Amino acid sequence: MLSEKSAAVVRATLPVVGGKIEEITPVFYRKMFAEHPEFLRNLFNRGNQANTAQSRALARSIATFASMLVEHPDQRPDEMLARIAHKHASLGITPDQYPIVHRHLFAAIAEVLGDAVTPEVAAAWDEVYWLMAGALIALEARLYARAGVAEGDVWRPWRVVGRTEETPDVATFALRPADDGPLPPFRPGQYVSVQVELPDGARQIRQYSLSCAPDGADRWISVKRVAGDPAGEVSNWLHANVGENDVLTVSLPFGDVVLDDSDGPLLLASAGIGCTPMISMLAHLASSGATRPVTVVHADRSERTHPFRSEFGELTEKIPQAVAHVWYEHPEGPWPAERIGFADLSDIEIPRDTRAYLCGPVPFMRSVRTQLLRRGVPASRVHYEVFGPDLGLESAVPGTGARTE
Known part of the structure; x- marks a missing residue:
């Protein structure tokens, strides 16, 4: 929990820091990579650095964390941080790397904001950083312990x-x-x-x-x-x-967007290469004899570009209460009219207690998520994963996962 004094300072300065944070993060990365070029070569995604995607994702996570601390001081933000912890564990991040990030991040803040960074402001945001870092270090330690390995030995x-x-x-x-x-x-x-x-x-x-x-x-x-x-x-x-x-x-395997073990209705919605985690889920449901209702939705450019096309149908047929819906933007064969174009859930039965998993391009997931919310599915039951730095489907969506490619 953020101290009362720091919470007041963060609340007052959040609009300024939040408004400048996308200027701060490029300076931070420049400073850190100048001192630790091995981070860019051997740890960070060079493509995401080139297109600024990683900088924007970092800016979003810091601002969201600070906002949660001042708006919901009695809540632990572990759920929001879980996706970051899993990503870090999959990279073998260790606690000794957090002070390095801290040093360069605060040097960047001082450079961009100048005299606005008073000792009081610096102390308050320092507290925000170490609360976030401490939560991540604790979560990552649990992930390493659960995997039975030393920190970073993945x-x-x-x-x-x-x-x-x-x-x-x-x-x-x-x-x-x-x-x-x-x-x-x-x-x-x-x-x-x-x-x-x-x-x-x-x-x-x-x-x-x-x-x-x-x-x-x-x-x-x-x-x-x-x-x-x-x-x-x-x-x-x-x-x-x-x-x-x-x-x-x-x-070792990591990731917090995982199939739940309940018997409730399930929706697996994917587009393009986003079908890969869904195929794993379908394979597990089929091999474990699942009898829960499962609705499978996939969208692709055509039959030719649809990965696991035959397995998709075979696995669905092995699950007694599973039904599949496939849309092709440019079909190469005779398909029903409702399966041409983009995924449209309007004619698909979706109970309100459905738990949904989405994976694919952000516009696809945003569209499916919006359709689900309109159908009465609670946001807390819609889980998604982004192939890339997670910039979010909405202003803040906890309990998400993100990967680099």
Whole structure:
């Protein structure tokens, strides 16, 4: 809880700091990377730094955390911070890195705000930072303990035992521990980090959903080749260079957007490569004999670009109360009219006690979330995950997950 004195200062200065924080974060990263260039080469996503996405995500998290401290002082914001903690654990972040961030962040604040940063203001925002850092460190320590590893010790060598081309731009890599150790358990919806050494020597890290059932003999990641400017450094490298018998450096599984174990109605909604965590959830439901009502929604450009198209139908048929709805923007075959274009839930039965999981491009998830809220599904029962820095579907949506590619 923020002290009463600091809460008053933060409340008074939040509009100024919040209004400038997107100027502060680029200065922070510039200062930190100047002193620790290895962070940019070996930890942070260079693509997200180039397009400022990471800076905007950091700005959002700090401002949201400070707002919660002053608006809801009696509530612990662990739920909001859970997604960050899981991301950090998947990267092997350790407590000794937080003072480094603190030093450069506050140097950036002083540089941008100048004389407005009085000792009183600096002390109040220092308290905000260490409350946020302390909460994250505690959450991450629990995640490491639960995984049975020392802090940051999440990396293992994994051998590629198979590669499948799902679509022209999506490949699935089947992985098995190269050290012959046991398969680490995971929950459907979780992801792993993959670290690769690129031609310039940088070791870049990206997260990919596990696209298999937890009880499978291997662990699968399904990687979409990311085009654009900048193009996905790691995804393109994996597509071009990795095949059977190659060894990858892969983290333990993490992620807080996971399938719940209740018997209530379920909606799995995805678009494009967002189907990967949904396939894992479907595979688990099918293999565990689930009888709960399951509505599956997927949107894609066409049949040709739809990853796991055949598995999508096969798994749905194995779940007694499951029904699937697929939309193609540009179908290449004869499809019912209601399945052409974008996903529209208006004619689909969705009970108000449905628990929904969304994954795909932000416009798709924003549209589906809006439709669900209009149908009476509480916001607390709608979970989403963004492939990229999480800038949110609304001004603040707790209990979300985000990944880098």
